[in-house]
Amino acid sequence: MALKSKRLVEPLSKTGIFVEFCYCRKCMENKAPINFYQATDRYLDSNGYMSVCKDCINSMLDKMLITEGTLTRALLKICRTMNVKYDERAIQTLEKNLKTREEHGTEIKGIFGYYKGTLASTGSRDGKGVDPEIESDITFYEPDNEAVRRIMIAEVENKEYLEKFWGGGMTQDDYDCLEEEFANWGIDPEKGSYGEKVLIKEICHKQNEIRKARIEGKSVDTLVKSMQEIMKNSALTPALQNAATSDKSVQAFGNWIRDIETLTPAEWFDKQIKFKDMDGMEADIKDIHRSLGNFVTGSRDFNTTDLEEIKEDEGMDLNTDLDGE
Numbered sequence: 001m002a003l004k005s006k007r008l009v010e011p012l013s014k015t016g017i018f019v020e021f022c023y024c025r026k027c028m029e030n031k032a033p034i035n036f037y038q039a040t041d042r043y044l045d046s047n048g049y050m051s052v053c054k055d056c057i058n059s060m061l062d063k064m065l066i067t068e069g070t071l072t073r074a075l076l077k078i079c080r081t082m083n084v085k086y087d088e089r090a091i092q093t094l095e096k097n098l099k100t101r102e103e104h105g106t107e108i109k110g111i112f113g114y115y116k117g118t119l120a121s122t123g124s125r126d127g128k129g130v131d132p133e134i135e136s137d138i139t140f141y142e143p144d145n146e147a148v149r150r151i152m153i154a155e156v157e158n159k160e161y162l163e164k165f166w167g168g169g170m171t172q173d174d175y176d177c178l179e180e181e182f183a184n185w186g187i188d189p190e191k192g193s194y195g196e197k198v199l200i201k202e203i204c205h206k207q208n209e210i211r212k213a214r215i216e217g218k219s220v221d222t223l224v225k226s227m228q229e230i231m232k233n234s235a236l237t238p239a240l241q242n243a244a245t246s247d248k249s250v251q252a253f254g255n256w257i258r259d260i261e262t263l264t265p266a267e268w269f270d271k272q273i274k275f276k277d278m279d280g281m282e283a284d285i286k287d288i289h290r291s292l293g294n295f296v297t298g299s300r301d302f303n304t305t306d307l308e309e310i311k312e313d314e315g316m317d318l319n320t321d322l323d324g325e
Contacts (some may be wrong), residue, residue, distance in 0.1 A: 013048025014038060022049050026056035037116060040084050040138045050082065057082060057112050060216065067212040069171035071095065072151050075115060076143070085138040088147065090119040165189065166201070177208045201235040203227055 013019050013033065021030040035053045039045035050057070057078070064074040072091055079086040094115050101108055108114075119138055145150070152169040156162060162175045170178075181204040182189070187196065206227035211218045230236075290301050 015042050015046055015048040017047045019047050019049065022047065022051075022053070024051070024053040024056055026052045026060075026156075027042055029053075037113065040082075042138075043084075051081065054110060054113065056112050061112050063216040067173075067215050069154060069173055071155075073110075073171075076148075078112060079140050083140045084116065085140055086121060086143055087119055090115060093120045166205075174208055177211060178204045181207050199230065199236070202230055203236070206230065 019033045022033050022036050023030050024036075031053055033049055035055070037054060037057070039048055039050050042048060045051055052060075059079045060081070061074055064077050065071065068074040068077060071094075072088075075091060076086050078084075094111075097114065098108055098111070099117070142148075146172040154171045156170075156172050156175060162170075162179075164174060166178050178201075185200050185203075187200055189197065192200075206223060210223045210227070213220045213223060293299060294301055311315060
């Protein structure tokens, strides 16, 4: 019996387009269609596939799990980015499935693919089953305020103080980073001036945004420039701080010279004695020379002039006191 030859299946997408390769706008590589998820918005992705490959989407989600702290927050962020519906029921089902797989020791790869599959089987926004041919059923739409509030709630130590000082809706990792950066500026949160604290806090928020962007592999150029602008306007750049310190030093030196000229008599020039010793330095120098001479030669050359003045004031006999009698 002769074997029938297999009929080659042409790579037609759900939209009826012949697709041999797809271009990923994240890694900028051409890959086979099997490396891409089915498109949720087939009006824009007219070839029937998402414009970012599976590997890149799941890599972004893994990094967002680090920066966002919870699966729900990370999925909300990736859904916004990829224009995929965010569905709390699908996430609950996904979390149960992931927990079961983890308990059985099954390696979990491609969480976004699991979520997308769960989403298709959970239902559309009106609770009815999703028709995979209707792309609008699973495109992204922003959850209501109450849902966003539930998503952003996180278990945080010392939550009341941190939310009051930094604002709510952040993870423990965010607060830890903000607190560490603020401490590096050496400002007491209870004693610093209000304006100074506001500027430092804004810089700390920018530093946290830069940290998270780097983890997620995003460009940080705009964020860095924004932080530099804040530091420049608040005179907190190293160059401006050095200049301010230098100006203060020059000002202090000028004030010191002014005080000397104003509050103490200045030395003046005389042709006979060259300079008038207004501070009595010459007498002090003579006393030093006499003391050194007494020490080296063992002589008893005292400053009798000063002693006479002292004894006269106190009514004592100078000769008797010097002989120790």
